[in-house]
Amino acid sequence: MTTDSVTFADRYGPWALVLGASHGIGASFARQIAERGLNVVLVARHADPLEETAATLRAATGVEVRTLAVDLTTPDMLDRLVEGTRDLDVGLVVYNAGGTDAVGRFVEGPATRRR
Numbered sequence: 794m795t796t797d798s799v800t801f802a803d804r805y806g807p808w809a810l811v812l813g814a815s816h817g818i819g820a821s822f823a824r825q826i827a828e829r830g831l832n833v834v835l836v837a838r839h840a841d842p843l844e845e846t847a848a849t850l851r852a853a854t855g856v857e858v859r860t861l862a863v864d865l866t867t868p869d870m871l872d873r874l875v876e877g878t879r880d881l882d883v884g885l886v887v888y889n890a891g892g893t894d895a896v897g898r899f900v901e902g903p904a905t906r907r908r
């Protein structure tokens with residue numbers, strides 16, 4: 794197989810994990826990834842909007858969609874993501890929410906952020 798024949802799904806599939814995926818930029822990432830043939834796991838805090846986005850995505854693209862209602866700012870978030878995706882082969886992660894140390898004015902943030 795030549796490099797040109799390797800598709801996006803070949804390279805990054807079969808599953809993608811999108812954090813902050815119920816609306817906004819994350820939902821758009823999820824849609825574009827699903828349109829390229831990857832199954833997606835959608836993560837956000839609130840279950841109902843997640844389910845609505847998942848249903849829309851399934852209907853539009855035909856891929857498998859799983860939802861995980863997880864607050865990414867909580868200490869156990871990594872354990873919950875691992876537990877929720879343990880049975881999946883995840884090749885792509887879009888880290889689009891929950892990075893609270895990057896919120897606020899850059900000059901007022903901790904010096905460790907300015908690297």
Ligand SMILES: NC(=O)c1ccc[n+]([C@@H]2O[C@H](COP(=O)([O-])OP(=O)(O)OC[C@H]3O[C@@H](n4cnc5c(N)ncnc54)[C@H](OP(=O)(O)O)[C@@H]3O)[C@@H](O)[C@H]2O)c1
Binds near residue numbers: 812836842863864889
């Ligand atoms: N929009 C812009 O112009 C812009 C510019 C620069 C950077 N950004 C960054 O890009 C990212 C997405 O922006 P956006 O405008 O699309 O945001 P948004 O419309 O507020 O969407 C955020 C998504 O993340 C989820 N989310 C928020 N906090 C979460 C948490 N603690 N744990 C899990 N999920 C969480 C939300 O669902 P729930 O509320 O249900 O959790 C939603 O699905 C953000 O990190 C933002 O800071 C945005």
